[in-house]
Amino acid sequence: MCRTPSFVATTQGAGISNGLALTASAGEARKLHETFGAHISAAVRIFLPSDPSYATEITQRWTTWEAPSQIGTIKPATEKDVATIVKLCVENDIPFLATGGGHGAGTGYGKVKGALNIDLGNFRRKELPTGRSPCVGLVGLTFGGGIGTLQGRCSLIMDALVSVRMVTARGKIVVVSEIRKPGFFWALRGAGGNFGVVTSSTYRVFEATNKGKFLNADFEYAGCSSRVMWELIKAFDDDMPAELSVLVGAGPLEDA
Ligand SMILES: Cc1cc2nc3c(=O)[nH]c(=O)nc-3n(C[C@H](O)[C@H](O)[C@H](O)COP(=O)(O)OP(=O)(O)OC[C@H]3O[C@@H](n4cnc5c(N)ncnc54)[C@H](O)[C@@H]3O)c2cc1C
Incomplete structure (x- = not known):
């Protein structure tokens, strides 16, 4: 089944909304309409940056830093939709970026210009305890x-x-x-x-130990203590217990 997307071809939008550098001209909006309208399933939704729901209906990026610029977002409903969208993007020379949890951060994202955002929000079926942040894709x-x-x-x-x-x-x-x-x-x-x-x-999944409970402790060190900290971590080199997980991050502290 096909559908006509609900956006208006003359829509124009530009600006920054919830971490997305947004750009869409009337021509780009029309192009999206013409390219995808006749090929996608009824449940697919297309959003233009000017849509009021752009900030609520699509997965928001965690950071505004180096955000990709987007001509719009398409939310596929089925695997076949994804295949059709990717194929049409390639055939029509439309850059695209898949978005899962929106927590990607890095200088590469800022280099993505005028892309179609493929929001995979409809593909979240199961939630499993993974890293420390459940909102990460x-x-x-x-x-x-x-x-x-x-x-x-x-x-x-x-x-x-x-x-x-x-x-x-x-x-x-x-x-x-x-x-x-x-x-x-x-x-x-x-x-x-x-x-x-x-x-x-x-x-593959694992049996939870200790009924899934664990203790987490964050320690913050000033840069000048760096050597001491690394030596402490090195002391665990040969006999770190499997139950102990050490994650090290470096960055500026607000009060430093
Ligand atoms: C607050 C926070 C906490 C974090 N905690 C942890 C942690 O505990 N452990 C850890 O390992 N990492 C952690 N990270 C890093 C995180 O795992 C990475 O940034 C990851 O890339 C985020 O994935 P995402 O789907 O949420 O982000 P997105 O920005 O949606 O995607 C990141 C990249 O993966 C691609 N991608 C996502 N889904 C798909 C898909 N289905 N198909 C193809 N490509 C896809 C995107 O195109 C993009 O290039 C954390 C990041 C943040 C911001």
Whole structure:
């Protein structure tokens, strides 16, 4: 079933809204309409930056820093929609970016200009305890490794990945796993966002220890204590208990 998207082709919008650098001209809006309107399923929704619901209906980015600029957002409802959207983007030379949990942060995002945002919010079916922040997207987290409080016992999240279904740049749906496409599977776990759009992922799960409860403690050190801190961490090199997870981050402190 096809539908006519609800946006108006003459809509214009520009500005910054909840972390998104937004740009959409009337021409781009018309192009989106013409490109996708006749091919997507009835449940797909398209949002233009000028839509009042742009800040509420689509996944918001966690940070405004180096935000990608977007001509609009499309929210596919099915895997077939994703395949169609990717294929049409490639055929029509429309840059696109998949968004899972919106917690990606890095200078690369700011280089994405005038892209169609493919919001995968409709693909969140199950929630599992993963890293320390439940709002982070599971696939995005896996692609970067996936550190967390259970990493000593269960390893990184990417090590628990069994397989993914993904849409390639040609709009083909493939299953990638250690058995089906081992080279591809290896590459996904560290650089996955560059290879396709994942529509589902399957993981190995572990029995929860201590009824799923754990103790978390954050320590903040001034830069001048850096040597002492690293030496302390090094002391665990040979016999760090699997139950202990140490995550180290560096950054400016407000009072420093
Ligand atoms: C507050 C906060 C807490 C964090 N905590 C942790 C933590 O505890 N452990 C940890 O390991 N990391 C953590 N991170 C880092 C986080 O895992 C990465 O930033 C991750 O890339 C975020 O994924 P996302 O889906 O939320 O973000 P997005 O910005 O939606 O996606 C990040 C990247 O993955 C791609 N991507 C996302 N979903 C898909 C998909 N389905 N198919 C193809 N590409 C996709 C996007 O295109 C983008 O390139 C944290 C980040 C923040 C901001």
